[in-house]
Amino acid sequence: MSYFLLLLGIDALLPSVLGAAATHCDATSFVPTFPSDALSVPAGDTPNFVAVGRGVQNYTCSNATWTSIGAVASLYDVSCYDSSTYADLVTSALSIPTSTTKRSERHLFAPRFGPQGNNHRSSPPPNSHHGGQPSGTANSTTAAAATTTPTTTTNVLDPSALLGLHTFVTVNGTLTPKFDFTASQHDASAYVLATKTATVNSPDNSTSDVAWLQLTAEEGSLASTVFRIDTAGGQPPSSCAVEGDQLSVQYAALYVFESSGSQ
Numbered sequence: 001m002s003y004f005l006l007l008l009g010i011d012a013l014l015p016s017v018l019g020a021a022a023t024h025c026d027a028t029s030f031v032p033t034f035p036s037d038a039l040s041v042p043a044g045d046t047p048n049f050v051a052v053g054r055g056v057q058n059y060t061c062s063n064a065t066w067t068s069i070g071a072v073a074s075l076y077d078v079s080c081y082d083s084s085t086y087a088d089l090v091t092s093a094l095s096i097p098t099s100t101t102k103r104s105e106r107h108l109f110a111p112r113f114g115p116q117g118n119n120h121r122s123s124p125p126p127n128s129h130h131g132g133q134p135s136g137t138a139n140s141t142t143a144a145a146a147t148t149t150p151t152t153t154t155n156v157l158d159p160s161a162l163l164g165l166h167t168f169v170t171v172n173g174t175l176t177p178k179f180d181f182t183a184s185q186h187d188a189s190a191y192v193l194a195t196k197t198a199t200v201n202s203p204d205n206s207t208s209d210v211a212w213l214q215l216t217a218e219e220g221s222l223a224s225t226v227f228r229i230d231t232a233g234g235q236p237p238s239s240c241a242v243e244g245d246q247l248s249v250q251y252a253a254l255y256v257f258e259s260s261g262s263q
Contacts, residue, residue, distance in 0.1 A: 023158075023160055024079055039227065042258070045259065045260050047256050050254065052076050052156050052254060053075050054157055055252075056072060057249045058072070058248050059236045062244075073165070074157070176218075177194050179255070190220070190221065192218075192220040195215065197214050208235050209233060212229045225260075226255060228255055231251065232252045
């Protein structure tokens with residue numbers, strides 16, 4: 001199936017930079033806050049990744065209503081930034097100009113991974129570490145000692161911070177969200193297929209911003225729980241006219257990947 005998908009630059013969606021570990025700092029002290037008790041961090045869970053997702057929400061026109069057919073986004077590590085600036089980073093990400101094109105999803109997400117250690121990389125945020133170790137063994141700094149503050153020139157979509165991709169796949173006939181960090185973490189199990197367990201309308205603007213979500217892992221070891229919060233954009237118009245038409249709406253959001261003590 002073809003979608004109108006957002007291209008976040010060839011280095012983002014066809015990322016040779018995924019052949020090396022992303023910039024990363026210790027995220028375990030971050031505690032997300034929610035506008036409703038419907039979303040909650042399971043007991044024993046702690047964050048292992050905090051990322052800004054930038055991409056599109058995809059829709060098809062069905063019975064005069066835009067119906068979701070999934071999303072696609074690139075995920076960028078923001079763990080080295082002060083957590084008080086995460087919402088600003090999401091807003092910044094959405095404002096970065098991009099281009100669109102019509103391409104098949106299958107071809108769009110066939111990353112060409114370059115040889116490890118031979119990729120072109122831009123400079124990391126201050127106090128951060130690059131490494132080639134597998135997930136869970138990479139050197140990291142404490143959040144208190146490794147935070148930076150975004151400025152008007154901050155490019156949160158820095159390819160050196162690219163963790164992986166968020167797509168949707170069909171599992172037993174059901175469209176299922178997938179988060180894939182296998183290349184950046186050099187770990188075949190560093191992905192998660194998840195199901196939505198809770199949703200809350202955006203507290204900022206539910207007309208323009210997609211809902212906040214809590215997702216529970218069904219497969220993979222990347223996380224036991226995933227949150228989508230601080231959303232910006234992504235909502236379609238209230239109605240559509242041509243049955244079968246497709247629409248992609250640009251969005252950004254903060255994704256928090258939590259792991260339980262048993263993982």
